[in-house]
Amino acid sequence: MTGLALFNLFILVFMVVAAVISLRLKDLLTASVVFGIYSFLMCLLWAEMGAVDVAFTEAAVGAGVSAVFLVATVFNVKRKSSD
């Protein structure tokens, strides 16, 4: 584990878990919210890598606005998904 911090490792594993969960959930609203969690973990990882501007953008855009867009769409189409 040369140079790769344990913190990074935890976040990466959590990110994979969040991605899988958000794709497996049948309820699209919950999936959107879990996708917001995924974006937020990604933002933490970038802040830790020293890419503060990217992390800031991701926090505002990925975890905030794109989750809102997804929820807005889910409310206007069917909420249940077949897979």
Added chain:
Amino acid sequence: MKKVALAVTLFIGALLLYAAKDFSAWGDLQSPASASPVSKHFIADTGVDTEVPNMVTAVLADYRGFDTMFETVVIFIAGIAIIAILRCTGADADSPALERESDVATEPDLIVTNTVRLLIPVIQLFAFYVLAHGHVSPGGGFQGGVIMGASFILVALAWDLPKAMERLSVDRAVMLAGVGILIYAGIGLLSMLLGGEFLDYAELSHVLPVSPEMARYHAMLGVEIGVAFTVTAVMFAIYANLSTRGRLAGGL
């Protein structure tokens, strides 16, 4: 279908993992990206060229200003495309598929609206801070614009869309998005008229009472303001259209 997909994914995964061993190790100082003269120049000379402490802002708005300008245009076009896709016309306007499965309560909540009333000025002030302070701290036009747009989205979420459209109607948002790009291109054209090349901000020192480096510093702020205009307007326009299926009426 699923098996084919799995096979394709695993094949691509194997290829990528095979390639991964050729990448440089984590944080390697001699990796091609870090050792390239371009990256070194950006780090070493940003302070000399533009006097901006935040290299990301300097590279974004100055060295790669042309790129950023057309990224902004892409966002603008995306906003226009969404309005065009979702605009209700003719028989679509009263099609039964437009009814929602579950409708939300129309009455705005007292506690939520009052808290939002308190927070909106703070959020907008913070957006301006992020925009203006992007030279010395993380931030800039994109982030400030998104936060500003989010404040309008928050109004629409706490009350309903018409309340937010009193502040910023979608027509006006599209206009503002255009104004943002015009500000950006205008600064570029101004530097061209003053004898330089397109987006060569150093020429602005002929009209501003500052050195060429500080002219680049201030022109970057102007450019970021243009970006923030576009991003704010487009984010709100996208939300307004997505949440009401293009009808621009009613709540989420």
Added chain:
Amino acid sequence: MFGEDGLLNELLVERFNYCVYVVLLLIGLYAMIAKNNLIKKLIGMSIFQTAIILFYVSIGVKEGGTIPIYVAEHDPHGHHAEHAAHREEANATEATEENATTAAVSNEEDHGHHAPRSLTDEETFGYANPLPHVLMLTAIVVGVATLGVALALTQRIYRAFGTIEEDDVLAAIRAEDASTVIPDLLSTKPKRVKATQRKAKKA
């Protein structure tokens, strides 16, 4: 197998981060191909996108490097509080020649800034590479705009077909194609299937 220069050691221990990026990318890719629901496909697309952005950003990381914002002593304006303290210290000790000249300059013009200088090669290694950050910053914002376009298309599809499951949409399109007679180019009026007829057919 996990020896000093085994392949697995190289992949799983030294380049573990790349493995995770590949896994994330594959999760996104698989969802884009295999998932039936259009919104699930879009979530998969976003995951795919962020995996690539993550890869780019991690290229810019340097061992021991800080964020790409100048620290106080490299700051072109050099007016931060830390720098003032640094200057005082340099004034008192006059440890190195460079510090002494900085102090002299700052003493001369009290509130003017000292001339910014180009960093040396060793000093550039102290900062993360800003170029990938810039590229990915715009990619994220453009990504959300394109996600918006995709969501708008999804709503449009729902409006036309009443479903966002890919299979149902494809079946509806095939049924419509089968029932539509391709009009002769010279015939007077092309026949169009109206939305109401489409609804009736589905019901």
Added chain:
Amino acid sequence: MSMDVADSFVGGFSFDFGFLAEASAKTTHAGLSALDVCGMVMVSVGLVFFLGAAVGLYRFPDFYTRMHAAGKGDTLSSLLILLGFGLITLDDFSMVGWLLVVKLLAIVLFIMLTSPTSTHALMRAGYEDGVEPVTKGSSSKNTKKEVES
């Protein structure tokens, strides 16, 4: 003339907090100052409350009690952790430290306002959606299923 934005924000103020730093330096020789210890205690207490919130979110029987645990525990623990960070940062009483503390206090104020509001909004949405609270007669298992379905 060289306008300097950063200068007018930061460099203009040159308060000297040296006397405070000297006062606290007397205690730092032992390794940790009193402020450090206070900050660490606050962060630890905050973490304990976070754990409580997480356990409550998992163990409570219905939507309302779970939101109660999440809302209360989350707010308090975030506040404690941020204030603890502030105390630890304040240790050397430098200008930068004070600026950071002011920013942290702004975040604390923001969380204090928004976190209870969002909990309230979620609760109200659940109530209007017809989520039944668990009562004495109803078995907790049924309610849990109903919420999840």
